[in-house]
Amino acid sequence: MRPIRVGLALAAILLLAAPAQAQEWPAKPVKIVVPFAAGGSSDQLARLLTPELSAVFKQQFYVENRVGSSGAVGSAQVARAEPDGYTFVNAGSGPHLTGPAINPNIGYDPLKDFTHVAMEAADSFVVVASPALGVKTMADLVALARTKPLTSASPGPGSLGQLLLERFKRRAGIDIQHVPAQNSGMNEVLGNHISMTFTTLLTTGEQIKAGKVVPLAVSSVKRHPAFPTIPTFAEQGYPDVRGDTWFWLAGPKNLPPAIVGRLNAEMRKIMTSARMRDHVERLALLTMDLDAAGVAKFVADEYAFWAPLAKEVGLTVQ
Secondary structure: OHHHHHHHHHHHHHHHHHHHHHHHOOOOOEEEEEOOOOOOHHHHHHHHHHHHHHHHHOOOEEEEEOOOHHHHHHHHHHHOOOOOOOEEEEEEHHHHHHHHHHOOOOOOOOOOOEEEEEEEEEEEEEEEEOHHHOOOOHHHHHHHHOOOOOEEEEOOOOOHHHHHHHHHHHHHOOOOEEEEOHHHHHHHHHOOOOOEEEEEHHHHHHHHHOOOOEEEEEOOOOOOOOOOOOOEOHHHOOOOOOOEEEEEEEEEOOOOHHHHHHHHHHHHHHHOOHHHHHHHHHOOOEOOOOOHHHHHHHHHHHHHHHHHHHHHHOOOOO
């Protein structure tokens, strides 16, 4: 009987220790890997969130930029990290949705190798054309593309911007040459060296307001609240040309549920606070309030939406 009593005693100790360990977290600084360079949407969001999280948890949350392979390098680092609650990634649509769909050797499974914790915000895509092109609507653009060669930039091969371009081309029955370009080719569009670009509102919002480029369509399901005069793709006859570049907090697989629950609850409070809403509106970002299970379902649903397109296009990045 003694071994049984010892075993029961150990089990009781472990059960009592588990909540204590969850309560003690975080006992040291927490790293959030941003898999892109400083200054972009992912980096800006992470740097808005880290001081808020530090204040809530009474422990430092800090950003580490880990750049490479369109976000795959930093994401893979977190996928291999210990699931102890001290390493997270500012996950995004590129490295966690479209990237794995087109790159079979990316080094991680976006659904199995991460614990998706809490939503942050989304930057919607917009098609903007050079004023010299002389178009005002997507119908104008389609008509012009049937008479002369056009070019369109995006953040890079396999990016959400390129996939939106490819889906639009197929639905419209036209051809537009894709040109990967730094900063989504905004300088080239402004200089009339590239016809248009599929980029984000955060990247080109100021140029739109200044009238330096012509906005033709936004990728959000509804008109964007910060740019209500720009019609959606759906309004112009392309209902399945949609997609925002979302960002959310994720950690390695098998993160303790207690940590996930605490982080999700506090992140939701932060994202709905008046101070964060002001930041989000100023940056023209969208938000979504989901519990941890909802975040995991959202990521799975979005991956299921984009993966078939990668196969349809035949786009593969090694």
